[in-house]
Amino acid sequence: MKKEELTVGYMAKRCGVNVSTLHFYEEKGLIKSWRNQGNQRRYHRDTLRRISVIKAAQKIGITLDNIKHALDSLPENRTPTKEDWQLLASNWNEELNTRIAYLENLRDSLTSCIGCGCLSLTQCPIYNDQDKLATEGTGPILLDRKVSMK
Amino acid sequence: MKKEELTVGYMAKRCGVNVSTLHFYEEKGLIKSWRNQGNQRRYHRDTLRRISVIKAAQKIGITLDNIKHALDSLPENRTPTKEDWQLLASNWNEELNTRIAYLENLRDSLTSCIGCGCLSLTQCPIYNDQDKLATEGTGPILLDRKVSMK
DNA sequence: ATAGAACCTCAAGTTATATTGAGGTAAAGT
DNA sequence: ACTTTACCTCAATATAACTTGAGGTTCTAT
Numbered sequence: 001m002k003k004e005e006l007t008v009g010y011m012a013k014r015c016g017v018n019v020s021t022l023h024f025y026e027e028k029g030l031i032k033s034w035r036n037q038g039n040q041r042r043y044h045r046d047t048l049r050r051i052s053v054i055k056a057a058q059k060i061g062i063t064l065d066n067i068k069h070a071l072d073s074l075p076e077n078r079t080p081t082k083e084d085w086q087l088l089a090s091n092w093n094e095e096l097n098t099r100i101a102y103l104e105n106l107r108d109s110l111t112s113c114i115g116c117g118c119l120s121l122t123q124c125p126i127y128n129d130q131d132k133l134a135t136e137g138t139g140p141i142l143l144d145r146k147v148s149m150k
Numbered sequence: 151m152k153k154e155e156l157t158v159g160y161m162a163k164r165c166g167v168n169v170s171t172l173h174f175y176e177e178k179g180l181i182k183s184w185r186n187q188g189n190q191r192r193y194h195r196d197t198l199r200r201i202s203v204i205k206a207a208q209k210i211g212i213t214l215d216n217i218k219h220a221l222d223s224l225p226e227n228r229t230p231t232k233e234d235w236q237l238l239a240s241n242w243n244e245e246l247n248t249r250i251a252y253l254e255n256l257r258d259s260l261t262s263c264i265g266c267g268c269l270s271l272t273q274c275p276i277y278n279d280q281d282k283l284a285t286e287g288t289g290p291i292l293l294d295r296k297v298s299m300k
Numbered sequence: 301a302t303a304g305a306a307c308c309t310c311a312a313g314t315t316a317t318a319t320t321g322a323g324g325t326a327a328a329g330t
Numbered sequence: 331a332c333t334t335t336a337c338c339t340c341a342a343t344a345t346a347a348c349t350t351g352a353g354g355t356t357c358t359a360t
Contacts, residue, residue: 039339
């Protein structure tokens with residue numbers, strides 16, 4: 001196996017995902033591969049980073065669709081540079097800050113509700129719509145779907 | 151319509167959800183109703199608060215299953231007191247703090263990655279498994295599914 | 301009395317993010 | 331050469347949290 005021709009099994013192991021997930025990401029246009037003589041997928045080493053970035057973004061709570069949009073802004077013709085990745089990261093950092101702020105807001109509301117016992121429709125800040133971050137916010141956050149919350 | 155016999159349409163309007171959602175919650179055991187002569191649902195006024203609490207918990211990122219578990223701990227035979235609700239709220243507050251801490255951790259990682267440009271498998275704290283909160287954590291956070299993240 | 305709004309049930313559809321399985325081919329190890 | 335492991339495609343299934351639709355009934359207002 002040449003250095004620059006990584007197999008799907010190797011990729012999966014290195015990235016901690018299933019082979020089927022890589023198929024799926026490819027189908028969604030998040031990653032690319034070419035085929036060898038026997039129709040098997042081969043990946044460029046750059047794809048390792050790409051997958052890692054996808055996983056990092058998912059932890060932040062970005063959907064695959066939006067991750068795809070972001071990745072589409074990367075150059076096609078060359079290996080992305082440090083600066084290319086930094087741009088993505090800084091956008092997602094803002095996203096993350098927004099989400100943190102939203103949850104902190106919610107926490108403060110909940111805390112004051114614990115204090116006053118006001119969990120009612122009319123008084124509680126939690127479900128009154130000053131709760132702007134919820135409606136102007138930026139979509140679903142999925143932390144880790146594998147982990148249940150017993 | 152008697153004061154204590156709220157219709158499903160009224161409930162839906164008051165709570166900002168669809169009628170079908172109330173049917174769904176009932177089927178899942180999250181809320182209860184009785185029927186009138188013509189087989190239509192009637193709700194106790196307490197159910198308004200119950201639905202609000204469900205919605206608040208969802209904003210925190212608690213799944214319906216877990217919300218159900220929490221609600222099951224409320225007394226069946228009387229209207230829950232301030233203290234009953236406070237107990238739920240304080241549990242969810244911990245949950246919320248855990249989630250905030252997780253995202254802050256991620257933000258710190260991302261920030262340092264912006265600084266060093268290290269988004270690579272081996273060095274970046276984002277996808278290295280010191281990232282314990284991700285794997286020991288407490289499940290998905292869904293903020294607001296209605297809002298897309300363009 | 302009658303129209304229209306509100307309600308009923310039950311089955312199927314929706315979205316996101318994958319996973320699983322069947323049936324078959326290719327590559328690698330001995 | 332032969333076996334085992336890895337890979338291929340395509341379709342179906344899984345989960346959460348709902349929504350939609352069809353076909354029919356009940357309430358409410360005039």
